[in-house]
Structure formats: structure tokens, C-alpha cells
Amino acid sequence: MGFVLAAAGSAVGLGNLWGFAYRASQGGGGAFVLLYVLIVLAVCLPVLVAEMVLGRSTGHAPLIAPVTAGGRGWRPLGWLFLASAVGILSYYAVLMGWTGRSLLHALMDPLPADIAGAEAYFKGISSGGDAVLGHLVSLALTGAVVAAGVRAGIERLTRWAMPLLFLMLLGLLIWAAFLPAAREGYGTFLLRWDASKLSDPATIRNAFTQAFFSIGTGIGAILAYAAYLDRHSGIPGEAAAVVGMDTAVGLMAGCVTFPVVASFGLGDVVSGSTVGALFIALPTGLASLGAAGRVVAVVFFLLAYLAAITSAVSLLEVPASSLIDRLGWSRPRAVWLCVAAIAVLGLPSALNVSVLERMDALFGGVLLIAGGLAMALLLGWRAPRRYRADLEGSGSPPQLVGALLFALRWVSPPAIAVGLVVSVIDLARSWAG
Ligand code: PFF
Numbered sequence: 001m002g003f004v005l006a007a008a009g010s011a012v013g014l015g016n017l018w019g020f021a022y023r024a025s026q027g028g029g030g031a032f033v034l035l036y037v038l039i040v041l042a043v044c045l046p047v048l049v050a051e052m053v054l055g056r057s058t059g060h061a062p063l064i065a066p067v068t069a070g071g072r073g074w075r076p077l078g079w080l081f082l083a084s085a086v087g088i089l090s091y092y093a094v095l096m097g098w099t100g101r102s103l104l105h106a107l108m109d110p111l112p113a114d115i116a117g118a119e120a121y122f123k124g125i126s127s128g129g130d131a132v133l134g135h136l137v138s139l140a141l142t143g144a145v146v147a148a149g150v151r152a153g154i155e156r157l158t159r160w161a162m163p164l165l166f167l168m169l170l171g172l173l174i175w176a177a178f179l180p181a182a183r184e185g186y187g188t189f190l191l192r193w194d195a196s197k198l199s200d201p202a203t204i205r206n207a208f209t210q211a212f213f214s215i216g217t218g219i220g221a222i223l224a225y226a227a228y229l230d231r232h233s234g235i236p237g238e239a240a241a242v243v244g245m246d247t248a249v250g251l252m253a254g255c256v257t258f259p260v261v262a263s264f265g266l267g268d269v270v271s272g273s274t275v276g277a278l279f280i281a282l283p284t285g286l287a288s289l290g291a292a293g294r295v296v297a298v299v300f301f302l303l304a305y306l307a308a309i310t311s312a313v314s315l316l317e318v319p320a321s322s323l324i325d326r327l328g329w330s331r332p333r334a335v336w337l338c339v340a341a342i343a344v345l346g347l348p349s350a351l352n353v354s355v356l357e358r359m360d361a362l363f364g365g366v367l368l369i370a371g372g373l374a375m376a377l378l379l380g381w382r383a384p385r386r387y388r389a390d391l392e393g394s395g396s397p398p399q400l401v402g403a404l405l406f407a408l409r410w411v412s413p414p415a416i417a418v419g420l421v422v423s424v425i426d427l428a429r430s431w432a433g
Contacts, residue, residue, distance in 0.1 A: 002155040003229055004238050009158035009310030010221050011246035012165070014095050015214040015364075017304050018278045020250040021257040023206040024189050025267075031197035033190055033251075035207035040215060040247055043415045046408040047372050048217045048239045050379035050387060055226030056235070057390040062220030063322035065227070066374075070382045077374045078322070081220030084371055085318035086338070087363035088219070090346035091356045092315065093142065096308040097134020098279055101125040103301035111287035111297055115266070118284040126279075131350040136343055142312040143339040146320055147332045150228055154313050161306045166249075168303045173252050175296060176259040185262030190254055201426040208419035209365040215246055218372030221314040224321045231394055236404060249307075256300075260285040278304070316342075361427055369423060373416040380408035 024032055058068040062085075063078040070077075102125070105111075112118035124130060145153040176182060197203045212218055222242075229235075257278075261267055264285035282300065286293035316338060323334035349356035379387045384405060391401045 004241050005158045005162050006155050006225050007222050007242045008245045009162055010216050010314030011242050012249045013307045013311030016250040017253045020254055023210050028197050028203035029192035032203050032207055036210050039211040043412045044211050044215045044217055045243050046404050046412050047375050050375050051217055051223045052226040052235045053387050053390045055223035056229040057386055059227050061321035061325035062223050062318050064325055070378050080371050082319050084219045084363055084367040085315045089315040090342050091349035091359040093138045093346055094135045094350045096138035098125055099304045101134050106297040111283045113287055115284055118280045122279050135346050135350040139339050139343050142316050143335050145313045146316045147335040158310050161310055165303050165306050168299050169252050172256045176256045179259040179263040181262040182259035185258035189258045201422050205423040205426045212368045212372055213364045218368045220318045224317045236396055369420050376408055376412040
């Protein structure tokens with residue numbers, strides 16, 4: 001149970017609350033949602049199982065586990081995991097900082113009365129000293145949890161944070177269902193069906209990026225946790241639970257955000273910028289509801305901060321556990337050194353939102369998907385016996401293991417390869433244009 005909650009804590013994060021809303025609003029509609037769910041089930045799930053097997057069967061940190069399973073030729077994969085985790089955490093902490101500031105603001109001051117006010121406020125918290133401070137404080141909190149250890153820090157946090165988060169989200173979901181334009185909100189962003197969007201490169205890139213980022217597979221975070229798993233736990237069921245919770249939270253968050261957006265006519269703000277949905281549209285919409293709106297804003301940003309920190313700790317665990325495993329360092333030393341390096345690396349993202357968006361597209365998109373492909377190849381083709389032996393040895397039925405292995409060999413690699421190529425081309429095009 002501790003493992004499932006920690007892994008779900010890693011999966012459920014700002015990507016569900018912020019990324020899902022913003023990618024779903026970029027025009028893909030129902031086609032985006034369908035592709036996203038298909039990729040999660042058919043592609044990410046077998047890879048997630050592979051990642052758990054790699055962690056448990058080797059007992060090593062992400063830097064070393066690929067070499068243990070595949071030989072020296074797989075060393076670059078360990079480095080890819082480290083690069084992705086460090087790169088993502090460097091800007092994720094900045095987003096956490098904005099979330100924390102929005103929480104404090106909702107607690108202490110009235111919400112902005114109109115879009116212009118919200119934009120001005122957002123500019124304040126997302127630039128200069130304020131943004132840097134939020135970034136550093138968030139990293140320090142993350143470091144404190146990870147330094148306390150996987151059991152005493154990370155598991156202890158996720159045990160209470162995850163159920164609380166779920167309850168708060170459920171409350172918001174019910175509240176949002178009674179907003180005047182709730183149906184319109186679901187309809188415009190989540191249910192609008194246009195089959196031609198299924199082959200639209202931007203929709204495909206959004207769906208792949210969202211699926212991999214949201215589950216958080218292909219990066220070694222779940223691998224690092226799985227190194228602590230015992231031989232008896234049923235990995236496929238645990239992976240399915242993590243994927244189920246993550247997808248549910250993404251959809252639920254969309255069902256909170258979009259009714260607010262539709263009810264207060266904020267559609268343009270949401271699709272106009274990466275950060276618009278959460279940090280600008282939501283507070284403005286809630287402002288018109290007076291005190292009740294402020295309570296909702298406080299609950300929402302608190303929930304988002306909890307979701308973010310339980311993800312950030314898993315990202316930090318990747319380089320920290322690797323230093324501990326590879327160099328024999330003490331945990332606090334490894335953690336604080338990583339925090340210092342990541343703090344510096346995140347400064348450009350803290351000072352410039354467009355740098356942050358590029359970091360997200362590169363690390364959260366392309367590198368993460370590439371890691372997923374490599375993971376599928378490692379356990380599907382290089383070390384399939386390890387996959388089978390670990391799963392069957394822990395009591396999974398052979399037919400289930402066979403089906404998972406089939407998907408890992410024949411479905412995940414080609415699908416991820418297509419997703420990766422489409423994503424790289426679409427990204428290059430959008431950067432060039
Ligand atoms: N899954 C997290 C989210 O949706 O916000 C982000 C994340 C966490 C990505 C851990 C990658 C990872 F290893």
C-alpha cells in the first residue's frame with residue numbers, strides 16, 4: 001500500500017491539474033482524450049510494469065539498474081533517466097513556487113476581480129525575485145522530505161496527502177457540476193468530437209506528452225521506488241492501480257477546470273497560454289463567487305501543491321538514489337547536492353516563462369518518451385526473461401505476463417517510435433515558426 005500510494009503520488013501532479021487542462025484545450029477535444037487514454041493503457045502500462053520490474057529485480061538505483069539488466073551498452077539509459085529527472089525538476093519546482101504563491105494569495109488577499117488584474121498578479125509571481133524564491137522554497141521542502149528517506153519521508157508524506165487530495169478533488173468536482181455552464185464546459189473541451197484531429201500532429205504530440213508525463217514513466221522515478229519492493233507484491237495490479245488513479249485525477253481535474261472556464265467566459269485565456277488555465281482563469285472565475293470562491297481557490301491550490309510535492313520527491317529520488325548507490329554517499333549529502341545543482345539549473349526557468357515552456361517541451365516531452373522507448377526495448381527485447389521470471393516468480397498468472405510481454409515487445413516500441421518522431425517534428429516546427 002505504501003508503494004502504491006508513493007507511486008500514485010509521483011504520477012498525480014501538476015501534469016494532471018495543469019497539463020491536462022491546457023493540452024485538452026488546444027483543440028484536440030475528444031480525440032485528444034481518446035488518444036491519451038489509449039496510449040496510457042496500451043503503451044504506458046506495460047512500460048510502467050517494465051520499470052517496476054527493473055527496479056525490483058535489480059534492487060539498484062536508476063543510474064545502475066539498466067546496466068545490471070542489459071550490460072554496459074545500456075549505460076546511456078541510466079544517464080538519460082538522470083538528465084530527464086533533473087531537467088524536469090528544475091522547472092517543476094518553479095511551477096510549484098507559483099502554486100504556493102497562489103495559495104498564499106488566496107488565503108490572504110481577495111482574488112483578482114478581472115483578467116487584467118489576474119494577469120498583472122501572475123506576472124508578479126512568475127518573474128524576478130518572487131519566482132526565484134518560490135522555486136528555492138519548493139526545492140528545499142522537497143529536499144527535506146527526500147533527505148528523511150523513502151519510508152520515513154516519502155511514504156509518510158504520501159500516506160496522508162494522497163487520500164486528502166482525492167477527497168478535496170471530489171468535493172470540487174461536485175461543486176463544479178452545479179455551475180451554470182458545467183455541461184457546456186465538459187462539451188467544449190472534453191467531449192467535442194472531430195475525427196480528423198486523430199491524425200493531427202499537435203494532438204498526437206499532446207497526447208503522447210501528456211500520457212508519459214502524467215504517468216511519469218520512462219524516467220526512472222517509479223524504478224527508484226520499486227527497488228524497495230518485496231518479492232511478493234503483484235506488480236501488474238499495482239501498476240494498474242497507479243494508472244487508474246492518475247487517469248481518474250486527470251479527468252476529474254478537467255471536470256473542475258472546464259466548467260469554471262465556460263461559466264465565466266474564460267476560454268481564450270486558457271488556450272492562449274500554457275499557464276492561463278490554472279493561474280489566471282481559475283482565480284478570476286472564482287473571484288465572482290465571493291467568499292465561496294475564495295474557499296474553493298484555497299482548496300484547489302492546496303490540493304495542487306500537495307500533488308506537486310509528492311511528484312517532486314520522486315523526481316529528486318532519481319539522482320539522489322543514484323549518487324547513494326553509485327558513490328556510496330550518505331542520503332543527506334546526496335540530496336542536498338542534487339538540490340543545489342537543480343536550484344541553479346532552474347534559475348532561467350524561474351526568470352523567464354518561455355524558457356520554462358521550452359524545458360517542458362524538451363525534457364517533459366521528448367526525453368521522457370525516448371526513455372519509455374528504451375525501457376520497452378530493454379525489458380521487451382534485451383532482457384525479456386528477467387521480466388517474465390520476476391512477474392511469474394511473484395505470483396502473476398503466466399497468461400497475464402504473456403500478454404504484457406507481447407504488448408511490451410510489439411505494441412509499445414512501434415507506437416512510442418511513431419509518437420516520438422511525430423513529437424520531434426511537431427516541436428521543431430513549432431519552435432521554428
Ligand atoms: N507525473 C507528474 C505530473 O503529472 O505532474 C510529473 C512527473 C513526476 C513526471 C515524476 C515524471 C516523473 F518521474
